[in-house]
Amino acid sequence: SQQGEEDPQALSIQEGENATMNCSYKTSINNLQWYRQNSGRGLVHLILIRSNEREKHSGRLRVTLDTSKKSSSLLITASRAADTASYFCATDASGGSYIPTFGRGTSLIVHP
Amino acid sequence: KAGVTQTPRYLIKTRGQQVTLSCSPISGHRSVSWYQQTPGQGLQFLFEYFSETQRNKGNFPGRFSGRQFSNSRSEMNVSTLELGDSALYLCASSIDRGATQFFGPGTRLTVL
Numbered sequence: 001s002q003q004g005e006e007d008p009q010a011l012s013i014q015e016g017e018n019a020t021m022n023c024s025y026k027t028s029i030n031n032l033q034w035y036r037q038n039s040g041r042g043l044v045h046l047i048l049i050r051s052n053e054r055e056k057h058s059g060r061l062r063v064t065l066d067t068s069k070k071s072s073s074l075l076i077t078a079s080r081a082a083d084t085a086s087y088f089c090a091t092d093a094s095g096g097s098y099i100p101t102f103g104r105g106t107s108l109i110v111h112p
Numbered sequence: 113k114a115g116v117t118q119t120p121r122y123l124i125k126t127r128g129q130q131v132t133l134s135c136s137p138i139s140g141h142r143s144v145s146w147y148q149q150t151p152g153q154g155l156q157f158l159f160e161y162f163s164e165t166q167r168n169k170g171n172f173p174g175r176f177s178g179r180q181f182s183n184s185r186s187e188m189n190v191s192t193l194e195l196g197d198s199a200l201y202l203c204a205s206s207i208d209r210g211a212t213q214f215f216g217p218g219t220r221l222t223v224l
Contacts, residue, residue, distance in 0.1 A: 030210055042116075042202060042215040088155065098209035099168050102147075102155035 004032075004089045004103035012109045019076040021106040023089030024069075032065055033090045033100065034074050043088065046074070081112040114138065116205050116216035124222045130191040133219045137184050137205030143167075144186040145213065146178060149200040158201075161186055162208070190221075198223045 007022045023032070031050045035043040047063045049056050049072065055064050062075040076083055086107050090100035117136045125131050137144050145168075146158040157170040161180035178188040184205070190197055200220050204213035 033212065035215075040200065040218075040220070042217040043204075045212050045214060048212050092210065099145075099157050099160065099170070100213065101157070104154045 004091045006103040006106040010107045019079050021074045023072045025091045027093045029091045032072050035088045036085045038085045079110045081110050084110050118216035122220045126224050132189045135186045135203030141205035143206045145204045146188050147202040193223045
C-alpha cells in the first residue's frame with residue numbers, strides 16, 4: 001500500500017483561483033516532498049519540508065505539515081494554466097532507508 | 113548545471129527480450145534511484161545506488177537489475193520482458209539519501 005495518499009484525486013479550477021491538495025501518510029517520517037509532473041514527463045521537485053518544520057513557502061506555493069495528523073497540504077495561490085499537472089507527495093519513513101514513497105497524485109487542471 | 117539525462121527516451125521491445133536503460137546524474141550527485149511509473153501502480157521504487165553499491169532495493173523480481181559506474185552514471189536492465197513491464201522508467205539523482213531528488217525525463221518502455 002502507498003505510504004502517502006493525495007486528496008483529491010482530481011481538481012479542476014479556473015485561473016486565478018487557489019488550489020489546495022492534501023497528502024496523508026501512515027508512519028513517522030524524516031521529511032516530505034512535493035513534486036509536479038507534466039503529462040508523461042519527469043517529476044519536478046517543488047518543496048521539501050522536514051519533520052520538525054510546520055510551514056514552508058516558495059513563490060506561489062505554500063506547504064504545511066502536521067505530524068500529529070500525519071498530513072501535509074500544498075497550496076498554489078493565484079493558479080495559472082501552466083500549473084496544470086499532477087502533483088505528488090513523497091515521504092521517507094524515519095528510522096528506515098530514506099526511500100521516498102510516492103502517493104498516486106492529484107491531477108490539477110487549471111482552466112484559462 | 114546540466115540536469116539528469118536518460119537515454120533512450122522511447123523504446124519498443126517484444127516479450128522475452130531484454131533492455132538496458134541509462135541515466136546520467138547531475139554532476140556531484142552520487143546517489144541514483146530508479147522508479148517505475150504505471151497508471152495502475154503509480155510510482156514504485158526499484159533500487160538506489162550510491163558509490164557503485166546498491167544501497168536499497170524495492171519489491172521487484174530479479175529480472176530487474178542495475179549498476180552504477182565510478183562516474184555515478186547508472187544503468188538498469190530488465191531481462192525477459194513481460195507486457196506488464198511497459199511503463200515510464202524514471203531516474204533520480206541526489207547528493208545523498210534524504211536530500212532532494214532531481215528527476216530525469218524518463219524512458220518510456222513499451223513491450224509488445
